[in-house]
Amino acid sequence: MDFAVHHVTYVCILLMLTGGLSLIHGRTGLLSIGHAGFWAVGAYTAGFVINRLAPDLLAADATAGSRLLSVAAFAAAVVCAMLAASLCGLLVGVPCLRLRGDYLAIATLGFSEIIRVVIVNAESLGGAAGMRVPAVVCVGDTRRFVFAGIAAAGAAFSLLMVRNLLSSTHGRALISIREDEVASQLLGVNVTRYKVVSFVFGAALAGLAGAVYAAYMGYLAPREFGFMKSVELLLMVVLGGIGSLTGTVLATVALYIIPEALRFAEWSVPVWSLTDAGWRRGSVELAELWMVVYAIILIVMMLLRPQGLLGSWEISRLWKKPNQRPDATG
Numbered sequence: 181m182d183f184a185v186h187h188v189t190y191v192c193i194l195l196m197l198t199g200g201l202s203l204i205h206g207r208t209g210l211l212s213i214g215h216a217g218f219w220a221v222g223a224y225t226a227g228f229v230i231n232r233l234a235p236d237l238l239a240a241d242a243t244a245g246s247r248l249l250s251v252a253a254f255a256a257a258v259v260c261a262m263l264a265a266s267l268c269g270l271l272v273g274v275p276c277l278r279l280r281g282d283y284l285a286i287a288t289l290g291f292s293e294i295i296r297v298v299i300v301n302a303e304s305l306g307g308a309a310g311m312r313v314p315a316v317v318c319v320g321d322t323r324r325f326v327f328a329g330i331a332a333a334g335a336a337f338s339l340l341m342v343r344n345l346l347s348s349t350h351g352r353a354l355i356s357i358r359e360d361e362v363a364s365q366l367l368g369v370n371v372t373r374y375k376v377v378s379f380v381f382g383a384a385l386a387g388l389a390g391a392v393y394a395a396y397m398g399y400l401a402p403r404e405f406g407f408m409k410s411v412e413l414l415l416m417v418v419l420g421g422i423g424s425l426t427g428t429v430l431a432t433v434a435l436y437i438i439p440e441a442l443r444f445a446e447w448s449v450p451v452w453s454l455t456d457a458g459w460r461r462g463s464v465e466l467a468e469l470w471m472v473v474y475a476i477i478l479i480v481m482m483l484l485r486p487q488g489l490l491g492s493w494e495i496s497r498l499w500k501k502p503n504q505r506p507d508a509t510g
Contacts (some may be wrong), residue, residue, distance in 0.1 A: 185324045187440065189396060192331035193389050194432050198416045199338040200385030202428045206417050207346060208378040209358030211285045213410045214272070217292030218265045218383040220405035222390025224305050225264040226257035227313040227400050233257075234314055250316045258391040265387025266380045268295075273379030277372055280361075292410055299402045310401040313394050327396045334392050338385045343425055345381070354378060355423075415474065419481055420488055427490030439470045 233253035421427025448463040
């Protein structure tokens with residue numbers, strides 16, 4: 181049971197991240213491959229706040245006062261993490277407004293690497309050894325279940341906020357920027373402001389995910405927030421559907437479950453290697469080749485369906501009235 185709860189919690193954390201990234205890339209069309217940097221800012225900010233407000237909390241000797249203090253510390257950590265990540269989104273968004281496509285991707289990648297290098301070299305954040313985060317105390321052995329609920333609530337909040345934003349006039353403005361930035365500007369859309377809002381909002385949701393991740397895991401390592409994590413998050417958004425929040429959710433869940441299932445299945449594939457004695461047959465576990473399979477899936481998708489699996493389709497169409505006008509998100 182604990183094993184399943186752990187995976188549910190981690191999937192919910194991923195949904196907070198991909199929900200924000202779907203706003204930045206999927207709807208506004210800003211190619212960002214540094215989203216793990218915002219996640220790292222949120223996680224380490226939350227860890228720093230919890231360490232300062234409640235440094236010695238342990239579930240074994242918890243009292244009513246320590247439980248209350250830990251809850252207050254976690255709430256403060258969430259707020260600080262979202263504010264810090266939002267500020268970083270603002271700092272990245274404003275200088276990069278004139279950049280597009282590959283140039284914007286390189287700039288966001290540079291930001292993510294700067295954050296990682298700062299973390300590795302900051303002794304107050306644990307450096308390369310990582311940061312220990314005191315446990316948020318819960319009653320009895322319910323900690324995993326409580327955090328699963330918190331993560332699920334955070335994921336629902338993130339997806340609902342993104343959905344409501346996209347269904348509004350502001351969401352239509354973001355989509356118009358993705359389709360044709362020049363035409364949007366000619367029609368009176370403040371392109372600069374909406375780009376910044378997209379970065380700040382997406383970064384805030386990444387900060388929320390970082391705070392939940394830090395308090396849940398109890399330990400932060402810089403390697404968890406590297407370049408490959410940013411690529412993984414971007415692929416989830418791209419494969420699900422560039423304009424579909426439903427596709428992002430399905431792709432996030434699927435691309436987390438598949439490698440985990442392969443790891444436990446212990447399937448292997450035959451490989452041949454050339455040695456001095458000739459060709460020798462061996463085997464490699466399929467889980468170890470998952471990144472190769474990942475790349476193949478992405479290449480096939482880009483060739484056959486570049487708009488992603490669901491394109492711009494949303495599940496809300498199933499109960500929408502036939503005579504109801506579709507919104508701009510569809």
